Amino acid sequence: MRRRSILSLDSERVRVTVRVRPPTKDEETKEDGLPFIFLDTEKNSVILRRKGSFADFKEFKFDAVLPETAPQVDVYNAAAQTVVQDVLDGYNGTIMAYGQTGAGKTFTLSDIVTDELVGTTVEGIIPRSAADIFLKAETDKDHEYHVSMSYIQIYMEMIQDLLRPENSNLNIRETENGEVYVAGVEEIQVKSVQDVMKLLMIGDQNRNFAFTKLNAHSSRSHTIGMITVEKKALQPPGLRKALTERNRRGSNLTMPEKVLVGKLFLVDLAGSERLKRSGSEGIRATEAMSVNMSLTTLGKCISARADPMVTHVPFRDSKLTRLLQESLGGNAKTSLIVNVAPCGEFLQETFSSLQFGSRAMKVSTRAIVNIEEEFRVITKNLQQALEIQDKRLHSLEAAVLSKEEQLEAARLSLELQTREVEKLRKEQKLRDEQVSLSKKFLEQLKDRDKDWQNRLELLKMAAKDHLIEKVHDQKEEAAVKIQRAYKKYYLNHLQEEKRKVEVVAGSQLMVNSAAKVFKSLAAVDDYFTKKT
Numbered sequence: 001m002r003r004r005s006i007l008s009l010d011s012e013r014v015r016v017t018v019r020v021r022p023p024t025k026d027e028e029t030k031e032d033g034l035p036f037i038f039l040d041t042e043k044n045s046v047i048l049r050r051k052g053s054f055a056d057f058k059e060f061k062f063d064a065v066l067p068e069t070a071p072q073v074d075v076y077n078a079a080a081q082t083v084v085q086d087v088l089d090g091y092n093g094t095i096m097a098y099g100q101t102g103a104g105k106t107f108t109l110s111d112i113v114t115d116e117l118v119g120t121t122v123e124g125i126i127p128r129s130a131a132d133i134f135l136k137a138e139t140d141k142d143h144e145y146h147v148s149m150s151y152i153q154i155y156m157e158m159i160q161d162l163l164r165p166e167n168s169n170l171n172i173r174e175t176e177n178g179e180v181y182v183a184g185v186e187e188i189q190v191k192s193v194q195d196v197m198k199l200l201m202i203g204d205q206n207r208n209f210a211f212t213k214l215n216a217h218s219s220r221s222h223t224i225g226m227i228t229v230e231k232k233a234l235q236p237p238g239l240r241k242a243l244t245e246r247n248r249r250g251s252n253l254t255m256p257e258k259v260l261v262g263k264l265f266l267v268d269l270a271g272s273e274r275l276k277r278s279g280s281e282g283i284r285a286t287e288a289m290s291v292n293m294s295l296t297t298l299g300k301c302i303s304a305r306a307d308p309m310v311t312h313v314p315f316r317d318s319k320l321t322r323l324l325q326e327s328l329g330g331n332a333k334t335s336l337i338v339n340v341a342p343c344g345e346f347l348q349e350t351f352s353s354l355q356f357g358s359r360a361m362k363v364s365t366r367a368i369v370n371i372e373e374e375f376r377v378i379t380k381n382l383q384q385a386l387e388i389q390d391k392r393l394h395s396l397e398a399a400v401l402s403k404e405e406q407l408e409a410a411r412l413s414l415e416l417q418t419r420e421v422e423k424l425r426k427e428q429k430l431r432d433e434q435v436s437l438s439k440k441f442l443e444q445l446k447d448r449d450k451d452w453q454n455r456l457e458l459l460k461m462a463a464k465d466h467l468i469e470k471v472h473d474q475k476e477e478a479a480v481k482i483q484r485a486y487k488k489y490y491l492n493h494l495q496e497e498k499r500k501v502e503v504v505a506g507s508q509l510m511v512n513s514a515a516k517v518f519k520s521l522a523a524v525d526d527y528f529t530k531k532t
């Protein structure tokens with residue numbers, strides 16, 4: 001069984017800091033944007049007033065309250081620094097940002113400023129925590145440090161490894177000691193602040209962002225960055241030398257080495273939103289409902305923890321609370337930052353966020369220093385590595401299976417293609433045969449054609465001779481006919497002429513006889529004249 005030594009056990013409560021963000025340009029011009037929230041930084045109190053009323057509405061007291069002008073370093077000092085120091089001493093620590101969507105949670109935790117001249121600078125709590133951890137690791141000459149990081153998101157009740165997004169539905173497991181952890185999550189060794197920032201950026205690219213009316217970059221998932229610090233005391237040089245000397249003489253001595261294991265949970269909760277106000281629909285509305293559900297469970301757990309009379313805490317009702325179980329009244333030093341917006345439009349949301357923070361202040365935790373023997377740390381690390389390998393093996397197996405399926409599909413398709421090729425080949429062969437037959441047929445046709453042409457020539461020639469003969473005959477016949485026609489014509493003509501001549505001759509005769517008549521008549525006349 002794994003053994004954990006408890007060096008010290010501190011009972012304390014969750015530390016709560018309130019941070020008000022500056023108003024946006026839009027909010028400054030709105031009527032509802034008038035101040036309704038007043039901070040007394042001396043007394044660490046927040047006073048809420050109803051719009052247009054000078055009477056105090058509600059006063060809340062916290063461990064620290066930070067106005068909109070507070071720089072990031074002040075927020076770190078007020079809400080995170082001691083937790084990080086505790087983690088370096090082997091405690092579990094949780095720094096959690098809570099608040100409505102767009103209130104400044106991500107800005108408070110993860111802000112990194114990249115300036116072309118200065119380069120990337122550490123601003124938010126996560127990079128500042130990493131900076132403190134590595135500063136300590138560099139300056140502490142009595143200990144050896146091993147720092148690793150993992151980064152997950154809880155989206156629609158599914159845990160996704162943000163550093164290995166293909167692992168999108170990880171399980172929560174519990175060790176024999178009741179320690180809750182995410183099985184199979186990638187834990188990457190980090191050696192500098194830059195390493196941490198690089199992993200943060202990679203993780204953030206995979207984070208699920210969606211547009212809502214309230215905040216153009218609203219995150220619809222909870223993210224948890226986990227930094228594990230293993231701190232091992234270096235053996236004094238004298239002792240190391242003595243052991244080496246003894247072992248050289250045949251002994252097999254080892255000093256059981258102790259390792260302090262501090263875990264820092266950096267939790268960026270998704271913002272709660274009123275669906276009516278944000279205008280989310282479809283998948284966005286489902287996401288918002290899932291976020292609201294887990295935040296309600298978180299509220300219930302905090303209320304239950306804050307009330308000593310309540311024995312059942314519904315940690316198991318959501319993945320978020322199950323994972324944060326230790327941070328909410330267990331083995332952890334917990335700091336909660338309540339982010340609020342400064343304008344009256346969000347009075348209701350700000351009120352419930354402050355009420356949440358106020359309840360959280362009543363939650364006490366019992367943090368212990370986690371000291372483990374080195375081999376147990378190694379075993380645990382190996383166990384985790386094994387789980388990761390297991391997961392990879394599973395995905396590899398799945399990949400092999402899918403490859404086999406693909407191969408089978410490819411084989412089938414090849415078979416089909418081969419059949420198709422065979423069919424095509426046969427068709428081609430048939431076509432070739434047809435072509436060759438057609439060629440033969442064509443040849444035969446050509447031969448026939450030649451034959452026919454020859455015959456035609458002969459026929460033509462015969463026809464020509466026959467025609468010539470016939471023409472000759474017809475010519476002769478025609479000549480005879482013409483001669484006859486001429487003859488007939490001339491005969492007719494002659495007869496006509498003859499008739500004309502005969503007419504003319506007849507007339508002459510008549511003229512002659514008339515003349516004779518006239519002569520006779522004249523004679524008669526003359527006779528008669530003479531007689532008379």
Ligand SMILES: Nc1ncnc2c1ncn2[C@@H]1O[C@H](COP(=O)(O)OP(=O)(O)OP(=O)(O)O)[C@@H](O)[C@H]1O
Binds near residue numbers: 100104271
């Ligand atoms: N203290 C601050 N000073 C200047 N700008 C701020 C501050 N807090 C927040 N902002 C700005 O307000 C906007 C919303 O902040 P942020 O994204 O951090 O909100 P959020 O609470 O994480 O929202 P969500 O829950 O929707 O993810 C961002 O543009 C951020 O830069």
